[in-house]
Structure formats: C-alpha cells, structure tokens
Amino acid sequence: MRVILVGFGVIGRGVISVIKKKREYLKKRYGMDVKIVAICDSSGAAIDENGLDLDLALEVKKRRGKISEYPGKGVTLEATEVIRSVDGDVLIEVTPTNIEDGEPARTYIIEGFKSGKHVITANKGPLALYFQELMSYAKRYNRIFRYEASVGGAMPIINLARETLAGNEIIEIKGILNGTTNYILTKMEREKLDFDTVLKEAQELGIAETNPYQDISGLDTAAKIVILANSIMNMNVTIKDVKIEGITRITPEALTMANKGGYTIKLVGEVKRNKLEVCPKLIPLDDPLNVKGSLNVAKLYTDLAKEVIVVGRGAGSIETSSAILSDLIHTYLQTSKG
Amino acid sequence: MILLDLELKDSPGELLKALTPISKMGINIHSVIHLRERKRDDKVVVRIVLENLEEDTLKKIVEKLEDRGIVVTKVNNNIRKMDVDVVVIGHVVDTDIRDTIDRLNRYGLVVDLDLTMPHPYKESSARMRILVDIKKLEGLCKEMEKISKEKDLLFIKSF
Numbered sequence: 001m002r003v004i005l006v007g008f009g010v011i012g013r014g015v016i017s018v019i020k021k022k023r024e025y026l027k028k029r030y031g032m033d034v035k036i037v038a039i040c041d042s043s044g045a046a047i048d049e050n051g052l053d054l055d056l057a058l059e060v061k062k063r064r065g066k067i068s069e070y071p072g073k074g075v076t077l078e079a080t081e082v083i084r085s086v087d088g089d090v091l092i093e094v095t096p097t098n099i100e101d102g103e104p105a106r107t108y109i110i111e112g113f114k115s116g117k118h119v120i121t122a123n124k125g126p127l128a129l130y131f132q133e134l135m136s137y138a139k140r141y142n143r144i145f146r147y148e149a150s151v152g153g154a155m156p157i158i159n160l161a162r163e164t165l166a167g168n169e170i171i172e173i174k175g176i177l178n179g180t181t182n183y184i185l186t187k188m189e190r191e192k193l194d195f196d197t198v199l200k201e202a203q204e205l206g207i208a209e210t211n212p213y214q215d216i217s218g219l220d221t222a223a224k225i226v227i228l229a230n231s232i233m234n235m236n237v238t239i240k241d242v243k244i245e246g247i248t249r250i251t252p253e254a255l256t257m258a259n260k261g262g263y264t265i266k267l268v269g270e271v272k273r274n275k276l277e278v279c280p281k282l283i284p285l286d287d288p289l290n291v292k293g294s295l296n297v298a299k300l301y302t303d304l305a306k307e308v309i310v311v312g313r314g315a316g317s318i319e320t321s322s323a324i325l326s327d328l329i330h331t332y333l334q335t336s337k338g
Numbered sequence: 339m340i341l342l343d344l345e346l347k348d349s350p351g352e353l354l355k356a357l358t359p360i361s362k363m364g365i366n367i368h369s370v371i372h373l374r375e376r377k378r379d380d381k382v383v384v385r386i387v388l389e390n391l392e393e394d395t396l397k398k399i400v401e402k403l404e405d406r407g408i409v410v411t412k413v414n415n416n417i418r419k420m421d422v423d424v425v426v427i428g429h430v431v432d433t434d435i436r437d438t439i440d441r442l443n444r445y446g447l448v449v450d451l452d453l454t455m456p457h458p459y460k461e462s463s464a465r466m467r468i469l470v471d472i473k474k475l476e477g478l479c480k481e482m483e484k485i486s487k488e489k490d491l492l493f494i495k496s497f
C-alpha cells in the first residue's frame with residue numbers, strides 16, 4: 001500500500017513513528033506492506049516511489065526542519081503537485097486546521113480524490129466547512145474517505161457510531177471534545193486559580209497553544225460537533241449553525257458554587273435534532289461526563305443500545321496517529337478484498 | 339398500578355398530609371416507598387403506589403396534592419416537575435437580582451439561592467435551584483437567554 005503523507009508536524013511524524021513501530025505487525029496480521037512514497041511539509045517534499053527511508057526522513061526533519069532537504073530525493077514541489085503526480089493508494093492529510101476556509105487541506109483532499117487516492121485526514125477545518133462537498137467528491141471518484149482522528153483524537157467515536165453501532169439510530173451526542181479547556185477547568189477547580197493564570201501555565205506546559213482562541217472560545221468543539229452531526233447523524237449543517245459560548249468567563253468562585261450544589265462545570269458540545277450547541281454546563285459530580293485533566297469523553301444516546309460512553313485522549317502525537325492507523329488498516333482491508 | 343413521586347419536606351406530618359386526601363377519596367394505597375437515595379437538601383422523595391385509576395380521578399388527586407403545596411414530580415414515570423440548577427456569572431446583584439428572580443419565577447420557582455461576591459467590582463456568581471414544570475422548561479430557557487443578553491449574565495445550566 002503506497003501512502004502519500006501531507007503535513008509533517010506533530011501528527012505527521014507520529015504517523016511515521018507508528019507505521020515504523022507496527023511494520024511487522026501489519027505484515028503478519030493483515031499482509032499489509034506500507035510504503036511511504038512521499039512526505040510533504042511547507043518547504044516541499046521527499047519522493048521515492050520505492051518507499052522513503054522513514055528513519056532518515058524523521059532525522060532530516062529534526063535536524064534541518066525541512067523535508068525538502070532529504071538527500072537526493074528532496075524537491076521544492078508544492079503539495080498539490082505531489083498529490084497529483086505521485087502514484088499512490090492513500091493520501092494522509094495532516095496539515096494545520098483552518099476553520100476560516102479549510103485551506104490548504106480542502107484542496108489537497110479534493111486533489112487526492114481526483115487523482116484516484118483514498119483519503120484519510122485528521123483535519124477538522126475542511127470537514128466542518130465543506131463536508132457535503134468532500135463526500136460528493138469521494139463518491140464521484142469512488143474513493144474511501146476516513147477522518148476518525150478529526151474528532152476526539154484517539155478516542156473512538158465516528159467509526160464507533162457508524163460501524164460498531166451500525167443499526168442504531170444516534171439520537172443525541174453530548175461530550176467534552178476539547179482537552180485544553182477540560183485541563184483548564186479541572187485545574188481551576190482543584191487549585192482555585194483564575195482562568196488567566198491557568199491558561200498561561202497550560203501554554204508554558206505546551207498543553208494550550210500559543211493562540212488558544214479556538215479552544216477557549218468553543219470554536220474547536222463546535223467544529224467537532226458539526227463533523228459528528230454531518231457524519232453520524234446525517235445532518236447538513238456548518239459551524240455557523242452552532243450556538244457557541246466559551247469558557248473565558250468561568251471563575252473559580254463559580255466552580256466552587258457548582259461544587260456546593262453537587263456539580264462541576266465543563267465545556268460541553270451537544271448535538272440532537274434542532275439543537276447544536278457548545279457551552280459551559282453544570283455536570284453532576286458523579287456523571288460519567290465528569291472526566292478530569294485533558295481527557296475527552298462522549299455520550300451517545302441511541303435508540304437500541306441506549307447510552308454508550310467513550311473516554312480517551314483527544315490529542316497527542318502517537319495517540320492521534322493510532323486513529324489514523326486504524327483508518328489506514330480499514331482502507332487496506334476494504335480495497336484488498338478484490 | 340399508578341406511581342406518584344412526591345417531593346416532601348423532611349418533617350413529621352408531611353407524609354400524612356399527602357396521604358389523607360387520597361384515602362379520603364376512597365382510593366387504595368398499595369404502598370409507600372421512601373426514595374432515600376434521592377434526598378436533596380431538606381426534601382425527601384416518596385413514591386406512592388396506587389390502584390389503577392381513571393385518568394380523571396388521577397388528575398383530581400394531583401390537583402388536590404398540589405393545592406396542599408405538595409410537589410408532584412412524576413406520574414407513572416412521566417416527569418412533571420423537575421429541579422434544575424444554574425450557576426450565574428456576572429454582575430448578578432447590581433443588575434437587579436430581584437428582577438432576575440421575578441422573571442424566572444414566571445416560569446418556575448426559585449427555591450434556593452446562594453451568592454458569592456469576591457470583590458465589589460469583579461463579577462460575582464450565584465447558584466439557583468429552580469423548580470419547574472416540564473412544560474415550561476423551554477420558556478424558562480428562553481427567558482434566561484433574554485436576561486443573559488440584557489444584563490450580560492452567563493447562565494450555566496444543568497439541563
């Protein structure tokens with residue numbers, strides 16, 4: 001199976017590490033031989049139709065910061081060109097999320113389908129903004145499109161709902177889908193510190209991004225809610241349909257108040273018919289949604305199985321890459337059947 | 339069988355006050371179960387099991403109980419009334435807390451209020467417990483939204 005990887009940051013490198021680590025396992029268990037035929041970052045690409053040396057690729061990126069400096073096989077070709085011109089079975093798209101216009105990922109994904117590749121992405125932007133369009137490309141070119149890692153990182157949810165819970169109608173999904181805000185609220189509650197102090201500390205620890213706006217404003221959760229609504233609940237919505245309130249106004253006093261009444265405060269995303277909302281909510285202290293630290297959690301209400309709850313890590317290089325690997329294996333199994 | 343969940347004050351005579359009108363109507367009370375695990379504040383929840391009744395008779399019983407100030411939270415597992423909690427953040431007091439409560443009381447009943455004021459200029463927070471008829475829950479939500487916009491208050495809801 002020939003793979004083109006676009007994006008060689010935290011997740012892109014995680015994907016390479018995971019593939020390296022699981023090489024033998026994939027061969028033995030599935031008869032799957034993964035070749036990375038191209039890796040792109042913002043500098044260009046490294047291309048080898050026989051498969052790149054993954055250790056060398058990681059080394060070059062670490063030492064030089066640019067994959068285009070891969071010895072002998074580095075080029076300064078734009079990713080769109082690489083996707084179009086390199087022969088491959090699967091495109092793994094892990095460039096930065098852009099919730100304004102979904103680019104460059106949207107173009108890369110579409111280019112992938114057009115040039116006959118199945119596509120796997122971890123990128124919320126294009127999914128939250130152009131879900132129907134991307135699905136229609138996948139359909140038109142008869143390609144597989146998977147995006148488990150885009151919501152909840154390593155926590156299984158999209159494939160869980162669509163495959164494992166197949167036959168169930170998903171009536172409602174409610175959850176904590178952003179690890180940064182959960183970390184901040186947990187810390188504020190435990191240590192009675194104010195929002196700004198905890199945010200700063202989280203940034204220093206690398207838990208919150210330098211620009212945390214999308215996380216703390218609820219926008220990131222909203223994008224994920226939209227993906228769930230469209231992919232699991234057959235809705236046709238975009239991020240503009242979500243009512244959003246972030247966590248910047250939460251105070252330690254409010255958390256103490258909530259505690260006194262038997263509750264905690266969490267940034268909760270919720271989707272059901274006629275309701276698409278992200279806002280801080282009172283969650284009973286003994287509720288399964290009360291998970292701590294940077295964990296993610298989701299509660300799915302279904303017609304047959306009733307409640308199903310999943311908890312997991314919403315971020316992290318290897319963790320998130322595990323979801324991408326599972327999409328890759330699924331794609332292989334689907335396409336190698338003959 | 340008919341199940342009625344009642345919320346009673348945790349003091350002597352309260353249960354009798356609930357049972358008397360029912361037995362006066364000549365209705366058989368099969369059993370009375372204390373749902374202790376659902377005790378909250380100074381309230382207890384009691385489940386009364388009655389013989390099968392006509393819809394009309396049942397309605398009359400519920401009315402009689404409510405006339406006596408007893409809260410009927412569930413009839414046959416259909417929720418009628420519920421306690422909801424909200425934590426409110428903002429200038430809760432300075433934006434006329436009396437008016438806020440009055441307006442919420444049009445849809446439910448604020449039964450409990452807890453306030454903190456960390457600093458006169460800083461935002462304060464309050465916790466309210468509101469008893470609300472399930473049919474009026476949406477109205478209550480809309481009113482909170484309105485107040486939230488007018489007074490720049492953030493309502494963090496348990497529902």
Ligand SMILES: NC(=O)c1ccc[n+]([C@@H]2O[C@H](COP(=O)([O-])OP(=O)(O)OC[C@H]3O[C@@H](n4cnc5c(N)ncnc54)[C@H](OP(=O)(O)O)[C@@H]3O)[C@@H](O)[C@H]2O)c1
Pocket residue numbers: 006007008009010011012040041042043065079094095096097104122123124149150153314315316317320
């Ligand atoms: N981090 C997580 O835990 C996590 C969890 C779930 C989902 N995700 C999603 O996964 C995706 C990748 O996240 P990340 O944390 O790996 O981001 P990242 O560390 O910022 O890496 C982004 C990569 O994309 C490359 N890139 C940027 N613009 C490009 C362009 N125009 N063409 C080709 N490559 C380009 C960057 O190149 P340079 O290296 O040259 O800068 C970098 O290698 C995002 O969409 C994110 O939302 C991340």
